[in-house]
Amino acid sequence: MTTQSDNTEVNKEFTEECTTMLAAVSDALYAIGGKWKLMIIIAMARGNNRFTELQRKVSGISARVLSSELKELELNGFIVKKVTSGYPVTIEYELLPYSHTLEELVGAMTRWGIQHRVKIKSER
Amino acid sequence: MTTQSDNTEVNKEFTEECTTMLAAVSDALYAIGGKWKLMIIIAMARGNNRFTELQRKVSGISARVLSSELKELELNGFIVKKVTSGYPVTIEYELLPYSHTLEELVGAMTRWGIQHRVKIKSER
DNA sequence: ATTAGTAGTTACCTAAAGGTTAGCAAGTTA
């Protein structure tokens, strides 16, 4: 009698790889999961660095949520808040280098999202 | 007086690209966002196709949530439920080809998650 | 006959995410 959970060498490696991936994806989702964080980073990478600009660009986000997401992103080392005490005082948010480590992921998600929308449309 | 929102050609393209990306990422998150969907797909790609096996593999998920996530994944064309009416009746979930379009994204997220955990650890 | 495993469902509940409204302190524009 054989089952899918035979303890072969191959199966062990497979199982370990799976566990590693699951832990990694879980970690990633913890840091950048949710509805807004990636979108805010994308908008910032494209020149939207002020509060109101971001709010307009990331459509649907409220001031309250944007404010709290920015705080979390700052806390986790993705962005900095820069206050230039000139005249007038302007507040700008800037991406830190760590944000750029997300480029591959953002690219992959963008490409997938585009093809997914095409697929959904063609199905209707 | 110049501002960051000058209507140069370059700026227009940038703005459009940004809008496209935001819409795409939003679409992607709608389909595969949340705590569990990607993790279930990862587990299934590695030979765990039965309900209880999946529940064990994706640690922390409850039967109720697993059941409802599987239904959503089936509805959205990522998986199929296969009931083999032999003796005994076994129920297996299988990935459909569409799940494999997620490979690039899953890979990117896994790599990012691994390096992120390393970074977090080294900071403590 | 009892216990255990598989594959769930149902009902109920909590916590987290997010939305709405209002307002404030500054500066700026008409």
Place this chain on the structure above:
DNA sequence: TAACTTGCTAACCTTTAGGTAACTACTAAT
């Protein structure tokens, strides 16, 4: 001087995601 903009914050409320526990129907083993 009035109205508007920017960059928020506080209080409140709703929605959704997810967790817990109990239960069912079937099979299989002891």
